[in-house]
Amino acid sequence: MPADRFLRALRGAALIGGCLFGAAAIAADGPTAQPLAADPALEARVLDLSHKLRCLVCQNQSIAESHAPLAVDLRDQVREQLAAGRSENEVVDYLVARYGDFVLYAPPFKATxxxxxxxxxxxxxxxxxxxxxxxxxxxxxxxxxxxxxxxxxxxxxxxxxxxxxxxxxxxxx
Amino acid sequence: MKAKFLVPLALFLVLVGFLAFGLRLDPREVPSPLIDKPAPAFSLARLDDNSQRFGLEEMRGQVWLLNVWASWCVACRQEHPVLVDLARRQVVPVVGLNYKEVRGDGAIDARRLAPEQELAMAVERARGWLSAHGDPYKLSVLDLDGRVGIDFGVYGVPETFLIDQRGSVRYKHIGPITPESLEKVLLPKIEELKRAG
CATH class of the missing domain: 1.20.5 (Single alpha-helices involved in coiled-coils or other helix-helix interfaces)
Structure with missing residues (x-):
């Protein structure tokens, strides 16, 4: 009986270890290494704005935090448009026109x-x-x-x- | 004043009502702001002939569906027989928007590919998928980087847009089209648009 319990505990530990290792492997492999814009001030603006925008795939994460491919695409859009000289408000309008108010973490004040x-x-x-x-x-x-x-x-x-x-x-x- | 003890019960029932309503909502279905607005213009390479491009204006005067798909998309496989059936009935032309065929596949590191390599790979994969599962599309276009997808507010595949004669988006179906949603929602809307002319 004790041997059985010990075996079960061992299996549990192996499972947990395996999960952790798997998660680490995924994290290391994920598309996290995004090329930063050459300009750190621009990158700060990109990050700042990205934190205010919701990722539509994993809805409780901002596009700054999410690793979903769509979040990466949208972050690239934000970076590209800010680099092209657009203002924060213009970029937000661009995304709202496509994805609706839902992309905003702070919903706008209006009739609805x-x-x-x-x-x-x-x-x-x-x-x-x-x-x-x-x-x-x-x-x-x-x-x-x-x-x-x-x-x-x-x-x-x-x-x-x-x-x-x-x-x-x-x-x- | 004897019914006073019923007040908490009534409040509780109201709360239950709200929660029951909330359960029926699907947070994954984000309403599209494009409804009743002109569909975003695009010009993309055709899957059958990359040298040719295809845009919205070619469908002007017709009611049609724009179906977002990719060979890596599992739910598309579930939806596909419904589209093939729809095409056989010739109710409405369906244009395929092949979304991020190569880059969307997590198994491929598209950053290492040259643009022409990516195009060739996308064409091969997409054509292979259509010949294996049937081709319900009038034609498909290749949105390799997902830009047009962003313009349409695509956030998951499959998605389907119903577009009217004037090029306005009239309805967006999120997720795979099922036989039920086709019969109960899409087809009636298509008929209504066709009659309205």
């Missing part, structure tokens, strides 16, 4: 994204308003004063005099 941008604030305001109303109502309830007869009855109850007939009024809960 109103709910997205204003929804959280609206929810917060609604919650705060509801809370304010509730608090005010509770305050009003607590502020209700007792009539003279109720005061007397309360005093008698506290004094242990239980022979007081219940009032016809409904007790407040």
């Amino acid at each position: 994204t109103l709910l997205l941008w204003l929804g959280p604030a609206a929810l917060l305001l609604a919650g705060a308003g509801w809370l304010a109303i509730r608090l005010r109502r509770r305050e009003r309830e607590a502020a209700v004063s007792l009539s003279e007869a109720e005061h007397r009855r309360a005093r008698e109850l506290l004094a242990g005099n239980a022979a007081v007939p219940p009032s016809s009024e409904e007790p407040r809960s």
Whole structure:
């Protein structure tokens, strides 16, 4: 039995090791070694802009981070267009015209994204308003004063005099 | 005020409604901004004869499909019989946009290839694939570097664009066309466009 368990552990370790080695091999082999633009200032702009653009293949990565072939192509496009003297906004417009607002990590503020941008604030305001109303109502309830007869009855109850007939009024809960 | 305890339940049901709706959405399907806009112009070498080029204007006045494919694309193989069937019925001309035939194949390091080598390799591979699986295309064009693909907003293969008589993109199908999506979505849209003239 222990030998069996040991063998299983060994197999698990081999599997993990194999995966790590495989991943390392892939990483070493991947198309990561992109030729940098000769101009480091340009390369900084390319990277900066690439971080704001979504890779459409692996959607939770920017085109700066993704190794998907499309991300590499789009990064090349960004580099080429910036090198050709286009502004950041022009490059963004170029990509939005082809892939839609989805390529932008920060969605633009427009009619279709109103709910997205204003929804959280609206929810917060609604919650705060509801809370304010509730608090005010509770305050009003607590502020209700007792009539003279109720005061007397309360005093008698506290004094242990239980022979007081219940009032016809409904007790407040 | 007795129904007050139902409020959390109602809120919960609303939340479930949103989540159920969200489950039905496919985040991989990114809506194309090209719909109802003129298709991007291109001029690419034809697969059957590299010396000739083909562009959008040659299809003017026709309703047609632009199908993005590549021999390395596994889902294209799944889609292919549907296209062959569509071609046999002669409903609509289908133009193939062969997307990054060589560079898209992860097994080949295209950076080591000279442009003419890449072209020759792409032609050989694409033609071989079509003769093995059938050629449903009126013709195919070669988008070796994927530039035209970017212009069309292609982010995965296969994709199919329905283009009208005036050269506007009217519909984009993302992923392989299935017999169901052909009958239920594409064909009705094609008929509608043809009738509208």
